[in-house]
Amino acid sequence: MLDLRPxxxxxxxxxxxxxxxxxxxxxxxxxxxxxxxxxxxEASVITVFSGGLTALSCRNGxxxxxxxxxxxxxxxxxxxxxxFFGSIPFVIGATNLSFTNAFFEAMSGLTxxxxxxxxxxxxxxxxxxxxxxxxxxLGGIGIIVMAMVFLPELKVGGMQVFxxxxxxxxGKILPRATEIASRISVIYVGLTLTCALAxxxxxxxxxxxxxxxxxxxSTGGMANTDSSFGIYSAxxxxxxxxxxxxxxxxxxRYVQIITGSAKPLFRDPQVRAFLATIGIIVCVLSVFLFExxxxxxxxxxxxxxxxxxxxxxxxxxxxxxxxxxxxFAAVLFFLVGLIGGCAGSTACSIKIFRYQLLFASIxxxxxxxxxPHGVFTPRFDGRPVGQDVLNSVMAFFVAFIVTMGLITxxxxxxxxxxxxxVSGAATALANIGPGLGDEIGPAGNFQGLNDAAKWIxxxxxxxxxxxxxxxxxxxxxxxxxx
Amino acid sequence: MLDLRPxxxxxxxxxxxxxxxxxxxxxxxxxxxxxxxxxxxEASVITVFSGGLTALSCRNGxxxxxxxxxxxxxxxxxxxxxxFFGSIPFVIGATNLSFTNAFFEAMSGLTxxxxxxxxxxxxxxxxxxxxxxxxxxLGGIGIIVMAMVFLPELKVGGMQVFxxxxxxxxGKILPRATEIASRISVIYVGLTLTCALAxxxxxxxxxxxxxxxxxxxSTGGMANTDSSFGIYSAxxxxxxxxxxxxxxxxxxRYVQIITGSAKPLFRDPQVRAFLATIGIIVCVLSVFLFExxxxxxxxxxxxxxxxxxxxxxxxxxxxxxxxxxxxFAAVLFFLVGLIGGCAGSTACSIKIFRYQLLFASIxxxxxxxxxPHGVFTPRFDGRPVGQDVLNSVMAFFVAFIVTMGLITxxxxxxxxxxxxxVSGAATALANIGPGLGDEIGPAGNFQGLNDAAKWIxxxxxxxxxxxxxxxxxxxxxxxxxx
Ligand SMILES: [K+]
Ligand SMILES: [K+]
Numbered sequence: 001m002l003d004l005r006p007x008x009x010x011x012x013x014x015x016x017x018x019x020x021x022x023x024x025x026x027x028x029x030x031x032x033x034x035x036x037x038x039x040x041x042e043a044s045v046i047t048v049f050s051g052g053l054t055a056l057s058c059r060n061g062x063x064x065x066x067x068x069x070x071x072x073x074x075x076x077x078x079x080x081x082x083x084f085f086g087s088i089p090f091v092i093g094a095t096n097l098s099f100t101n102a103f104f105e106a107m108s109g110l111t112x113x114x115x116x117x118x119x120x121x122x123x124x125x126x127x128x129x130x131x132x133x134x135x136x137x138l139g140g141i142g143i144i145v146m147a148m149v150f151l152p153e154l155k156v157g158g159m160q161v162f163x164x165x166x167x168x169x170x171g172k173i174l175p176r177a178t179e180i181a182s183r184i185s186v187i188y189v190g191l192t193l194t195c196a197l198a199x200x201x202x203x204x205x206x207x208x209x210x211x212x213x214x215x216x217x218s219t220g221g222m223a224n225t226d227s228s229f230g231i232y233s234a235x236x237x238x239x240x241x242x243x244x245x246x247x248x249x250x251x252x253r254y255v256q257i258i259t260g261s262a263k264p265l266f267r268d269p270q271v272r273a274f275l276a277t278i279g280i281i282v283c284v285l286s287v288f289l290f291e292x293x294x295x296x297x298x299x300x301x302x303x304x305x306x307x308x309x310x311x312x313x314x315x316x317x318x319x320x321x322x323x324x325x326x327x328f329a330a331v332l333f334f335l336v337g338l339i340g341g342c343a344g345s346t347a348c349s350i351k352i353f354r355y356q357l358l359f360a361s362i363x364x365x366x367x368x369x370x371x372p373h374g375v376f377t378p379r380f381d382g383r384p385v386g387q388d389v390l391n392s393v394m395a396f397f398v399a400f401i402v403t404m405g406l407i408t409x410x411x412x413x414x415x416x417x418x419x420x421x422v423s424g425a426a427t428a429l430a431n432i433g434p435g436l437g438d439e440i441g442p443a444g445n446f447q448g449l450n451d452a453a454k455w456i457x458x459x460x461x462x463x464x465x466x467x468x469x470x471x472x473x474x475x476x477x478x479x480x481x482x
Numbered sequence: 483m484l485d486l487r488p489x490x491x492x493x494x495x496x497x498x499x500x501x502x503x504x505x506x507x508x509x510x511x512x513x514x515x516x517x518x519x520x521x522x523x524e525a526s527v528i529t530v531f532s533g534g535l536t537a538l539s540c541r542n543g544x545x546x547x548x549x550x551x552x553x554x555x556x557x558x559x560x561x562x563x564x565x566f567f568g569s570i571p572f573v574i575g576a577t578n579l580s581f582t583n584a585f586f587e588a589m590s591g592l593t594x595x596x597x598x599x600x601x602x603x604x605x606x607x608x609x610x611x612x613x614x615x616x617x618x619x620l621g622g623i624g625i626i627v628m629a630m631v632f633l634p635e636l637k638v639g640g641m642q643v644f645x646x647x648x649x650x651x652x653g654k655i656l657p658r659a660t661e662i663a664s665r666i667s668v669i670y671v672g673l674t675l676t677c678a679l680a681x682x683x684x685x686x687x688x689x690x691x692x693x694x695x696x697x698x699x700s701t702g703g704m705a706n707t708d709s710s711f712g713i714y715s716a717x718x719x720x721x722x723x724x725x726x727x728x729x730x731x732x733x734x735r736y737v738q739i740i741t742g743s744a745k746p747l748f749r750d751p752q753v754r755a756f757l758a759t760i761g762i763i764v765c766v767l768s769v770f771l772f773e774x775x776x777x778x779x780x781x782x783x784x785x786x787x788x789x790x791x792x793x794x795x796x797x798x799x800x801x802x803x804x805x806x807x808x809x810f811a812a813v814l815f816f817l818v819g820l821i822g823g824c825a826g827s828t829a830c831s832i833k834i835f836r837y838q839l840l841f842a843s844i845x846x847x848x849x850x851x852x853x854p855h856g857v858f859t860p861r862f863d864g865r866p867v868g869q870d871v872l873n874s875v876m877a878f879f880v881a882f883i884v885t886m887g888l889i890t891x892x893x894x895x896x897x898x899x900x901x902x903x904v905s906g907a908a909t910a911l912a913n914i915g916p917g918l919g920d921e922i923g924p925a926g927n928f929q930g931l932n933d934a935a936k937w938i939x940x941x942x943x944x945x946x947x948x949x950x951x952x953x954x955x956x957x958x959x960x961x962x963x964x
Binding site: 068069072154155288326327328329330331332334335338355358359361362363365366367368369372387390391392394395397398399401402405408409411412413415416417418419420421422436469472473476478479 | 550551554636637770808809810811812813814816817820837840841843844845847848849850851854869872873874876877879880881883884887890891893894895897898899900901902903904918951954955958960961
């Protein structure tokens with residue numbers, strides 16, 4: 001039998017911590033004196049109390065390590081428990097959402113998807129705006145830790161490629177997670193503060209600058225306005241681009257920069273491929289916009305840059321309703337969203353290193369055609385890639401595409417139209433945020449969807465954020481047999 | 483240096499044969515005395531002459547075998563040369579098509595895609611209707627031979643799984659191709675005649691029965707009316723379903739039935755999975771149609787059955803404009819088209835055995851989570867599957883999905899809308915026929931698309947029919963270096 005107590009203990013602690021972070025929006029509401037603070041007091045008490053009790057009741061089962069199966073269970077259950085408690089302020093607060101909507105919003109926040117069911121965000125109490133930012137910010141650091149510690153251990157989606165990185169000799173999984181989290185936190189906090197200062201410098205007010213910094217470095221994409229980044233200045237757009245890109249690079253490289261060497265960052269094949277891909281796509285789209293709409297000017301280039309960076313990093317801000325740019329742009333944004341950023345960052349989707357590994361494998365196979373008995377091994381970052389890694393990546397890719405298909409069908413069955421079903425499945429599974437079409441496109445939101453669709457999308461966000469197979473594994477007979 | 487003469491010799495012979503088959507529509511036009519026969523005489527003379535000259539000029543380089551690289555080149559060049567000459571009757575005949583349209587139509591025919599740029603098909607001279615049928619019929623047998631002989635040899639797309647089948651001991655590639663082609667031809671002709679008789683029995687006139695039998699057993703899907711199968715009787719629909727399914731099963735099983743055993747057919751895991759999948763999807767769609775439109779009646783069941791079988795086998799006939807059935811049906815048909823039939827048949831798309839192999843690999847990986855040091859091997863048909871096969875299948879899947887994405891972008895760039903771009907790329911690459919939306923959906927055709935889109939789709943049909951990587955291999959530096 002699987003001992004669930006260590007899992008319950010960690011989840012309890014994390015839920016309690018989430019409850020403590022609710023004090024931040026409480027303070028924020030108190031500061032502006034909008035009378036909304038009791039919401040966060042109540043939510044905080046419930047959450048700290050529930051989390052604390054769970055941790056206490058599981059305390060006597062805690063050992064130093066977690067088994068692989070316990071780790072699997074932990075990753076999925078954490079990402080179910082946190083949105084559950086994170087949704088409380090949306091239910092009892094000024095948004096007055098149904099549980100379905102609130103859970104969707106919290107899941108969208110914590111998975112750094114950024115899709116929203118709230119209209120009229122400008123008019124929300126400060127605490128709720130901040131809470132959305134905090135959910136995304138916590139989700140972001142959670143993802144990095146998960147990508148650096150848990151997923152390589154679970155060998156899910158080929159993340160074990162990154163196993164022999166900076167932290168490999170750091171011992172058992174939970175102490176290592178704590179150690180990595182603290183080192184990464186310094187960088188994450190530093191990036192967030194720098195980003196907030198930069199936004200302020202462009203003329204954004206300090207509250208918006210802070211919240212947007214949180215949703216930028218987490219590539220979350222929730223904004224304090226219904227029109228996302230459309231109302232902000234050119235400066236803010238460029239600042240956002242810089243920090244969205246920084247947030248989509250592997251955070252282990254920043255640890256290395258701090259400890260003395262920037263070389264690994266510039267030599268990282270993921271980073272190079274990621275920047276090159278963004279560059280090419282921005283050029284193509286800029287030329288397209290120059291030709292069709294704006295003439296040769298800065299606005300067209302900036303809109304191409306901002307929106308491509310936003311979608312490819314999986315942030316999901318928008319500066320314009322690119323559905324107005326015609327079908328080519330729509331198709332392009334759809335596919336750019338399926339590329340994604342670098343592993344070990346807050347970015348999501350299929351991710352560039354998987355394409356690199358898959359293409360390396362295809363290249364090897366083509367070489368074998370010419371020299372059938374030659375020995376060729378796919379390489380990544382100069383090192384040969386093991387077959388188990390390729391198999392994992394392949395499994396991820398297939399599972400991702402097939403899941404996207406099934407979610408599309410399920411959404412279609414709830415009555416959504418073709419473009420909403422297809423792009424909704426993609427944007428949720430890839431944790432991007434906006435979809436395509438009038439309803440869930442950059443100018444719309446997810447408010448008007450039916451409840452069934454919202455639950456399907458919530459599950460899709462979870463599945464996508466946990467690299468698909470770590471969730472599906474829990475649903476197999478193999479996992480549970482003793 | 484690659485010796486191109488053996489390749490030229492085979493292509494020349496095949497082109498000359500194509501020229502000879504043009505005598506069939508010539509006879510057809512003469513019989514009904516519509517004055518259109520000189521078109522086919524002219525086309526036939528040009529084609530036989532060109533093919534014969536090519537073969538003759540390459541004759542002194544012919545050896546008994548073909549190298550792997552020559553085989554690669556042969557498969558792609560054959561499927562370029564035949565549509566080129568096959569398009570002549572559409573240019574000089576009553577259709578009076580531009581070369582772009584004629585090449586699209588011939589490529590669509592020979593790749594058994596069945597997408598058409600011709601409106602008013604009912605009014606065409608008999609010869610041209612027959613010629614469309616013949617192109618599909620020849621394409622169908624060509625595909626089976628290619629899938630049974632060439633692709634396993636080239637190790638493209640995991641087809642080498644089927645290498646140790648009935649014909650493995652038959653020696654060198656060209657004699658083997660001839661031997662297999664002759665054995666399969668008997669079955670293919672038999673199926674076609676039976677199908678034609680069955681259509682006649684449902685009240686279809688003998689000419690339509692013959693042409694539709696040709697486009698049914700090749701899972702081609704070109705019909706003699708603009709409204710596809712909509713005008714025919716319920717009986718014709720059921721007959722079509724039976725023969726579409728038969729045409730999508732592995733033809734090697736029919737060879738085994740003739741030589742005495744039907745067991746291999748019923749034990750084939752591909753066949754079981756294929757039939758089970760069709761069954762489930764037909765049930766789901768039937769219930770959906772019962773609930774939303776028709777009530778519990780035979781028509782709703784038949785429309786679900788006919789159109790699902792048509793799309794999943796890649797035939798592409800339609801009995802109704804299923805775009806009217808709402809977004810769920812559209813999404814479902816889109817994804818059903820990406821499943822496909824069995825390998826070694828005339829069916830196309832990703833094919834059911836690849837999903838079986840990929841899922842077997844994922845299952846193995848999940849088992850390893852529970853028992854990390856256990857030895858698990860993915861199995862297919864009871865036998866362990868080699869890693870090279872899995873790598874090939876993975877390469878195919880990735881190449882297929884990425885190519886579909888790139889074609890979608892290219893189509894978007896030519897100005898097609900989202901649903902036309904996405905479904906057009908899928909339907910061409912998977913060789914199905916109809917797409918989605920008003921323009922290229924079951925009620926439309928490809929006539930109104932711009933020329934650039936038609937060329938992109940023609941290339942997509944070719945690439946899809948040749949299992950993607952056998953074409954891409956030709957575009958690499960590795961292939962051409964000496
Ligand atoms: K996002
Ligand atoms: K077809």
